[in-house]
Amino acid sequence: MKTEKVDKKQAILDAAEKLFCETGYEGTSTRQIAKESGANMAMINYYFGSKEGVFIEIMNERIAGFASQLKIINEDKISALEKLHKVIEGYVNRILNNTAFHKMMHRELSLTQRPEMYDKIKDAMSHNMQLIDRIITDGIEDGSFNKVDVRMVIATIMGTITNIVIAPHKVISCSNFDLSNPKDKKIIKDRAVAHLQDLTTVYLTTKR
Amino acid sequence: MKTEKVDKKQAILDAAEKLFCETGYEGTSTRQIAKESGANMAMINYYFGSKEGVFIEIMNERIAGFASQLKIINEDKISALEKLHKVIEGYVNRILNNTAFHKMMHRELSLTQRPEMYDKIKDAMSHNMQLIDRIITDGIEDGSFNKVDVRMVIATIMGTITNIVIAPHKVISCSNFDLSNPKDKKIIKDRAVAHLQDLTTVYLTTKR
């Protein structure tokens, strides 16, 4: 049957993403990728040219998927605060549903050695940031938000989520807590959304 | 002169830290470390046993230096809010004065492959976290703070700072902005402290 014909190209991408997330780019060998994917080593270069080619392909796929998600929100005819809360919910869900990739992305962002990748990630993030910036700035201009340091508020929203993903033990001191457990993940998601929505509501709309 | 006698052991540590920060642990070779430090390759194993031995030594040194800083604050006879503001200022300064190391630490925290190192970093952070937790919890109990999700507030404080360090372009969209430039760093530091102090003040003390 045709359904049984597994796509080796995709198998390599899947295996590589898993391994890159777990042990980093340099920490993953092409032999590991070949073994994990069930493909021959030569297939990696055959399809992607090089190990870095695989990495870039993974990033491009993911980033493209990300970009297509948040656009609609800003067109809704709702208040700035409601928009922001929608964005927060979307962001928390997206990132906590892809914790491994998010970790990998941040790891890459903190390296100076692959500028092409750094710029790619930076640009992808910048786009989403501008969207949040627009929402908050609009809210300030129409008087519904206090005058705040917009970029810092964005850093707070994004930083909080990233911090939860990278260091979950910070949030839940309970030792047998596991983000890969759907039940635990749900708990963290809800807490993160509730906290960030509450925080932004109070900080942006409290008259003072 | 004795002043010219440079300590090869320390030179290796310095070079290794610099390279680990720039290109990661796996991305740095022992030959690079030797070249950068001016020492022979064998000296690395002579002094530290292995490449990982160098890494562990660097981490231990740094973590020990960190732990000795924040203790005094909690003994002061000042309000919970003032304590928290002192902690924020201390944290921002410490981390922005050691951006390279902080990046490396977070990179290591997001990998699953060196559990010994992961636990070491986790424990070091946990200690500082408990201190902040104590301050906020005390503030809640004596009625000066609102009832909030304490661990989430901590995630927000730490996450915001980390986010600024790892992705400075998020805060300043200006392209010719450089964290290694003392003047630019001062600007970011002040903005970060002002933002976080303002944020915590409003969120924790606004009656609602």
Place this chain on the structure above:
DNA sequence: GGAAATTAATCAAACGATTGATTAATTTTG
């Protein structure tokens, strides 16, 4: 429609280069 030519996919084996580590000899130092 069926032989011939072309293409894509896959494989085991080997490539040169680099890795972290170790040896044994030599120099420096107290």
Place this chain on the structure above:
DNA sequence: CAAAATTAATCAATCGTTTGATTAATTTCC
């Protein structure tokens, strides 16, 4: 002189990549 420090040379292992050959599928041609 003996211990510590330093060196050049070398080790086996692994790295990412390339090779030439083989199979399976597709296209071309008469």
